[in-house]
Amino acid sequence: MKIGFIGIGKMGRWMSENMLDAGYCLTVYDTNVEAMKPLQEKGAIVATSILELAKQNDIVITMLPNSSVVEAILAGTDGLFHSMKSGGIIIDMSSSYVFSTRKLAEEAKNFGLTLIDAPVSGGVKGAKAGTLTIMVGAEEKDYSKVLPILECLGKAINLVGQSGAGHALKAVNNYLSATSLYASCEAMILLNKLGIDLNVALETINTSSGQSFSTHYKLPTFILPETYNSGFSLDLLLKDVGMVNNIAKDTKVPVLLASLIEQVYEGAARTGEPEQDHTEIIKFLEKISNERLHKKEVVS
Ligand code: NAD
Numbered sequence: 001m002k003i004g005f006i007g008i009g010k011m012g013r014w015m016s017e018n019m020l021d022a023g024y025c026l027t028v029y030d031t032n033v034e035a036m037k038p039l040q041e042k043g044a045i046v047a048t049s050i051l052e053l054a055k056q057n058d059i060v061i062t063m064l065p066n067s068s069v070v071e072a073i074l075a076g077t078d079g080l081f082h083s084m085k086s087g088g089i090i091i092d093m094s095s096s097y098v099f100s101t102r103k104l105a106e107e108a109k110n111f112g113l114t115l116i117d118a119p120v121s122g123g124v125k126g127a128k129a130g131t132l133t134i135m136v137g138a139e140e141k142d143y144s145k146v147l148p149i150l151e152c153l154g155k156a157i158n159l160v161g162q163s164g165a166g167h168a169l170k171a172v173n174n175y176l177s178a179t180s181l182y183a184s185c186e187a188m189i190l191l192n193k194l195g196i197d198l199n200v201a202l203e204t205i206n207t208s209s210g211q212s213f214s215t216h217y218k219l220p221t222f223i224l225p226e227t228y229n230s231g232f233s234l235d236l237l238l239k240d241v242g243m244v245n246n247i248a249k250d251t252k253v254p255v256l257l258a259s260l261i262e263q264v265y266e267g268a269a270r271t272g273e274p275e276q277d278h279t280e281i282i283k284f285l286e287k288i289s290n291e292r293l294h295k296k297e298v299v300s
Pocket of ligand 1: 010012029035094231
């Protein structure tokens, strides 16, 4: 089966490699030509434009930074809507904005196309291993058509609702993740100030009720050893929290903590290095508390 893949970034690079390994005939496109080279070496066809990719493929996956980019690539003058054959399916696996997705999905129908949202969780590690969690917003009949494709990218795949449901759930999931990471980092700084060994603290928290993905994985892997190489940028996490605040406004449902969490990550984005990893949130908290974490080795 021929598939097009647009957005060969930190995630898309591994997701498309898994599709090649699964035997799909893959055409890739990214504005960064260098990013496509490793895939070309593995047998992918490199397209020089969206138009070229769209004409060759009835199924196209997008893995792009945000809804503005997705809107341009789907609905722009030379975009997928205007160039794919009627009957085609677009799967947006980016973390996009639910209401933009719903609008695009309606527009897609006018061109005889189907837009499915299928954002992912599991990071670069999950993308590489093909173990992503995939949350799908689609009609049941369309979901069953694309399920075999998704199965070579992820393990936990759920149809969570109609168009946009996947994107809504993904934003909410990342809001929870951002909140727990923030709280866990703040806790580490406080414990450090109190002179408590952070290795011992983490070991104890991880068998107590304060445990989370942040305490089990992010703190010992990326933060305490100061590697900051999770592969998920702080800007992308800030985008996700911002989307939850926008959903809250658009639906008139108060999500009080989300505005605080957005401001914290906003502060970190403004004061930190460009392109910083989301785990570098700790540096912002170190700055505002004037407290530096010292312990670097973690007992596994
Ligand atoms: P990234 O910035 O590494 O990759 C995005 C890619 O899109 C880049 O290669 C960029 O060149 C390309 N691109 C941008 N504009 C383009 C255009 N107009 N035409 C063609 N290509 C274009 O981002 P990423 O970390 O791979 O994340 C991609 C998406 O997945 C985002 O929506 C993100 O929120 C989501 N996500 C990321 C992670 C993670 O751990 N990195 C985890 C889950 C979900």
